[in-house]
Amino acid sequence: MTEPTHAPTDDCRPGSTPELVLFQRDDCHLCDVALTVLADARAPEFASVFIDGDDGLEARYGHRVPVLRDSRRDLELDWPFGAEAVRAFLAP
Secondary structure, eight states: OOOOSSOEEOOOOTTOOOSEEEEEOTTOHHHHHHHHHHHHTTOOOEEEEEOTTOHHHHHHHTTTOSEEEETTTTEEEESSOOHHHHHHHHOO
């Protein structure tokens, strides 16, 4: 899988909680589509978290991925979503 050309990060350093997180799976076509939608929506930088092999994340997000989480506002946007829905979700 090629790296996306927009702004996702894996910046999950101790003490650093990313504001936006995209929960996804390896080899997930819908997750790849979600990355394109986020780029089209010009979403700000976000972390990508792969839930594969994490029992807690699998239980929470297993049937819902991809999911965009805004940790600052404690909100989640479940798939399916388009660029307009992402922009509305990210609006203050």
